[in-house]
Every structure is written in structure tokens, then in C-alpha cells.
Amino acid sequence: MTRDLEEFRITSLPGEAFYIADFISDYEEEYLLQKIASAPLPRWTHLSHRRLQTWPSALTKTNTLLESPLPPWLKSPIVEPKFEELGIFKNSPHGAPNHILINEYTPGQGIMPHEDGAAYHPLVATVSLGSPIVLDIYEKSRQDERDADCELPNGRKPQFRILQERRSLLVTRDRLYTDFLHGIAEIDRDEDLGPHSICNWFLLRGEDVLHKNGYTRGTRTSLTYRDVLKVSKMGNTIKFLGGK
Numbered sequence: 001m002t003r004d005l006e007e008f009r010i011t012s013l014p015g016e017a018f019y020i021a022d023f024i025s026d027y028e029e030e031y032l033l034q035k036i037a038s039a040p041l042p043r044w045t046h047l048s049h050r051r052l053q054t055w056p057s058a059l060t061k062t063n064t065l066l067e068s069p070l071p072p073w074l075k076s077p078i079v080e081p082k083f084e085e086l087g088i089f090k091n092s093p094h095g096a097p098n099h100i101l102i103n104e105y106t107p108g109q110g111i112m113p114h115e116d117g118a119a120y121h122p123l124v125a126t127v128s129l130g131s132p133i134v135l136d137i138y139e140k141s142r143q144d145e146r147d148a149d150c151e152l153p154n155g156r157k158p159q160f161r162i163l164q165e166r167r168s169l170l171v172t173r174d175r176l177y178t179d180f181l182h183g184i185a186e187i188d189r190d191e192d193l194g195p196h197s198i199c200n201w202f203l204l205r206g207e208d209v210l211h212k213n214g215y216t217r218g219t220r221t222s223l224t225y226r227d228v229l230k231v232s233k234m235g236n237t238i239k240f241l242g243g244k
């Protein structure tokens with residue numbers, strides 16, 4: 001069965017974005033959270049404002065992925081069959097995601113406005129777990145393009161806000177990927193929520209956010225699926241030589 005992504009389009013955004021509430025079940029969410037929690041501690045990279053797992057491995061200095069299979073729990077059921085049914089990666093070079101970042105944010109944590117860059121096909125599919133969070137979108141200015149790290153001055157207001165409920169899927173691609181920055185504010189509460197401020201308001205489902213002007217954040221974990229453009233077969237060769 002194929003479902004049509006088009007019915008989930010966030011029409012008020014200038015680029016291409018799609019939001020699907022209830023993309024995974026409570027049971028699937030719990031299963032993924034358990035798998036993430038049971039990964040060996042060295043899997044986590046601790047950054048100052050969040051922690052992060054990188055699967056199957058970090059890219060090399062030349063933005064190359066050393067080819068290696070994804071663990072089954074990251075493939076099924078999200079990629080197979082859910083992404084496949086929607087054709088999410090059907091036009092990407094490898095036809096499927098080959099790289100996943102798992103970010104965990106406790107209340108008050110976030111990520112500075114940034115862009116994901118040219119190492120990836122311009123499409124990110126994000127599954128949210130645990131708790132809702134607001135993703136802020138900023139149009140890139142000429143100055144941002146000149147600054148290598150694209151950091152924005154504090155206090156600049158986002159142009160768009162996307163509310164990501166737990167168990168939802170957000171797909172951003174094309175111009176929204178290339179011409180905009182995204183970030184998550186380092187705050188404990190997301191406030192001023194409503195159809196006037198949240199661009200995917202009419203695609204939301206959850207009772208925990210719809211009838212309130214704001215909520216206090218819990219721990220939110222995201223799985224961001226991407227297709228790395230440069231892949232080297234060396235990953236498998238090294239494993240073979242090592243006898244693993």
C-alpha cells in the first residue's frame with residue numbers, strides 16, 4: 001500500500017515540508033527508546049547542550065560515509081516499510097537513508113540555528129520520541145552565507161515554527177533544506193502556541209498540545225534519517241580484513 005505524502009504537506013511554508021502525526025505507535029516509540037538507552041555508553045557523544053549517537057558511524061573528514069549496514073532496529077519499522085510506503089527517499093541517490101543521528105534534549109537544551117550542509121542529499125526525515133518540541137526555521141541572509149558556521153545573533157526571531165509531537169514524522173527537503181537554517185531554542189517551555197504561530201497547527205493530533213497555549217518540555221529524542229552522498233566501500237573491506 002502506498003500513502004500519499006502530499007496530504008501531509010505544510011502548505012504555509014515556502015519550501016517543501018511534510019508533517020505526519022502518529023507516524024509510529026506507542027509500542028514502537030517505547031521499543032526505539034529502549035534500543036537507544038541500551039546502546040553502549042561510548043556510542044554517545046556529549047555536547048554542551050545535548051547528547052548524540054551517530055549511526056552507523058561519523059563521516060570522514062571528506063564527508064564520506066564508510067559503508068556499513070544500519071542496525072535492524074533503525075531500519076524496521078521506520079524505513080521498511082513506513083518510509084518506503086510513502087516513497088520518502090525514492091528520489092535520493094541511494095534510494096534509502098544510510099545515516100542516522102540520534103539527538104537527545106533534556107528540558108532547557110537545544111541546538112543552535114544551522115544548516116545540515118552539502119554532505120547529504122537535501123532531505124531530512126525526523127522521527128520524534130518522548131516529548132514535543134518546537135523547531136525554529138530562519139531564512140538564510142547574505143550575512144549568514146558569508147559566516148562559515150552560519151550562527152545567528154542571539155534574539156533573532158524565527159520566521160516559522162514547526163511543532164513536532166512525540167511519535168511524529170517531519171520531512172524537510174529541497175529549498176527548505178538549502179535556503180533556511182533550523183534550530184531548537186534552549187528553553188524549558190514552548191509558549192505562544194496556536195494556529196497564528198505554528199505552521200503545522202492543522203496537522204497536529206495530540207491532546208497534550210492542541211488545547212494549550214504552551215507546555216513544559218520533557219526529554220525529547222529525535223532520529224534524523226539522511227542519505228550521505230559520498231559512500232566508500234572501504235568500511236566493509238576494513239571489517240573483512242579485521243575478520244569481523
Ligand SMILES: O=C(O)CCC(=O)C(=O)O
Nearest residue numbers: 101103111116126222224
Ligand atoms: O533534533 C532535531 O530535530 C534536529 C537535529 C538537527 O538539526 C541535526 O542533527 O542536524
Ligand SMILES: [Fe+2]
Nearest residue numbers: 114115116182
Ligand atoms: Fe540539523
